[in-house]
Amino acid sequence: MSSATASAAAPRTPVSVAPADLLARHFQRVRARTLALAAPLAPEDCVAQSMPDASPTKWHLAHTTWFFEAFVLGRDGGYAPPHPDWHYLFNSYYQTVGPMHARPQRGLLTRPTLDEVRAWRHEVDGRVLDLLAGGVDDDMRVRIRLGLEHEQQHQELLLTDIKHLFSVHPLRPAYDASLAQAPAAAARPLRFRAGLQGVHEIGRGAAADAGDFAFDCETPRHRVLLQPHALAERPTSNAEFLEFIRDGGYRTPTLWMAEGWDLACREGWQRPIYWMDDDASEFTLGGVRALDPHAPVCHVSFFEADAFARWAGLRLPTEAEWETRAARLPSADGNFADAGLLHPRGPQDDDAGATQLFGDVWEWTSSPYVAYPGFRPLPGALGEYNGKFMCGQWILRGGSCATPAGHVRGTYRNFFHPAARWQFSGIRLARDEAPGGHAAMQEGR
Template identity: 60%
Template sequence: MSLRPLGIAPSLPASAERVARFLSVRHRTVALTAHLRPEDTVVQSMPDASPTKWHLAHTTWFFEQFVLGRARDYVSPNPEWHYLFNSYYQSVGPMHARPRRGMLTRPTLDEVMAYRRRVDDAVAARLEAGDDDALPMLVELGIQHEQQHQELLLTDIKHAFAQNPLEPAAIPDAPRSLSMAAPALRFVPFEEAVVRVGFEGDGFHFDNEGPRHRTYRQAGSLANRPVTNAEYRAFVLDGGYDQPALWLSDGWATVQSEGWRRPLYWDEALETEFTLQGRREIDPHAPVCHVSYFEADAFARWAGARLPTEAEWETMAGDLPVQGNLQETGALHPRATSFDTPLGLMYGDVWEWTMSPYVSYPGFRPLDGSLGEYNGKFMNGQWVLRGGSCATPADHVRATYRNFFPPHARWQFSGIRLGNDR
């Protein structure tokens, strides 16, 4: 399999450090499931979500397929599992239907955990051997893939637990969100310019983040913080879900067919919301979360604003440090924060919808071989989000990172930062 470089720095760390990083991320995934019981891990609450056990197995399959599978003498002890845990790599082989992942009661959770340990040991040994120059790059891609699934694991189990009348807590020991007043909403202006966007330089990046290129940015402004729960509640109480003029056509059709009246996980009284820690009172100052692109766009119209483009978001984020309420805080829920910088914190809390469709950059070329299916083939009918969330690892996100989901999706930690033409 031929691969172009993914942007890994030429001076790679020593093999021991690579192994430590690999095992640290793998162990972190398991740690996120510490409070789950075996019964919890097999539930699939909707076709877009996957069971926890499947996430644990699929991320392991990725390393087995694309790292261990490079060795000609490698023989999988469970070749039949490749069909079960392949996600969407058609060039690798057939796969179990995504909406039916919840039917996979076997292999058991114990068998999946043994599978993880076996593959972890094998990958660590391969890294320590240092006899394959492409291996560090492939392992780093697998690590980044694992981090994506850490967030998916959390959002998927949250959705599953929300369907249970008992409303159990998936992460009961997470620290409660800090309560503080959100700063007053204001807009930070930017000038008309030809700007450069996309990844450039050393360090890891996904293929869809490049190549770096020039694009036109019209003069406008960007809000200094995400939209709060209190602001979104005002939209709801003002009949936002009853005004078709605020909605895109497909958005209005979705509101009608799905019966949307408020963000996902809010109660009818607009007073509490379901979280990974169970049901809690809504913090009016925290960023609103679990809204779709359709809802974000409708709110922006109601507010007399718009969503930002991804070029606006990226150039305004600029060289700001990646800091904020990310996975490492342990809160795993958006929270109100105070800050002194003009744009506040551009990372963490909620992924921020942009008005940019997920399409390729000029000159984009996917990775060679089967890994070319990772990003490029999804460049239709989806919208870009930026900035990471409370469930995103801090070393996984950057200004050029392009997350993407279809416009109706709202089970992810997605929120709103407003843009404006003024």
């Protein structure tokens, strides 16, 4: 790590600086959770790469360790990494830190071995904990917290990437065959709830409540103008998406963005990526299982979500519409990874009033990933974390069944290219309302 990077100014991110002992316990929990997620896998599983957008499990284990070496232990320039050559292998996209191995070729990195990577993680963990025990300044606490939030993002990627890898295996092995099957969902009519109108605020301010965290791209807090609209009370279900398929949704070009239509034709899309050809079963992290018609449809691209909304005579929500709706909920509760299902769960009989805004599936919005008015990236190398990706990607909100609980919040902005299908991404419909309309709930298609 260069001395210029190591001495970068303190990140301007709205994160509280928890006491060192609390942060140390959080550090140990998050780092242990990543290893636990990799535990069901054989060493051979951890090396393979199924496509350029996915990474091997071993690479996730190593990259998250590299992050703490580069931005925490290496901050002041006096740290001597035990394996300096590995930084080239496990840097992702931080050009100001140094060169990196090509992303599509991460599956070729048979060395260092999985055991060597685990030993490296153990050594780096010990050094970070020693650092915390000796007392750290606010800047260092912020960096460690950022590293933990970064690692939780990779925990979800580890699951989505291994799911894609196993889905293209002829035997379709299960990541964990002992995973409990999500309980059968209850049928629930698609109703709409009117959203806020007029000028409101979204995003995060410069200060956060105690214990809170936000990435730089969630800032600053700013005003938006909301037109009359309504959001669906729940995500789109498998049964509703099956209607779209049977009605020729994948064969009707007028429903699709031009780029999406060309891609769907070129790739032969006919259904969500993990549905079986019978449209009655799907590949899950627990193996091939029956498709629950009332559970949220997942693993659809922005192009598919947008085409479905057009077919339904509706649209996708903007991120401002989504966030102002989420802000009215008492908490960000939902079916997250900690629940142990690792699959979307549909409405239950006792879920009256539940909206499933959080957990289950990331929800595509119609908003491109761009900077908020007044946005400033983090200083130094950490400024490459989010800001430089604000081009050609689309916002998703709410987290999924593979997201760690407590990782997301109402202001959290996830982003992916519109063609991405391997994430747990789904659909929530929205519609325009007549100005001054006050219908709180209305039936939709």
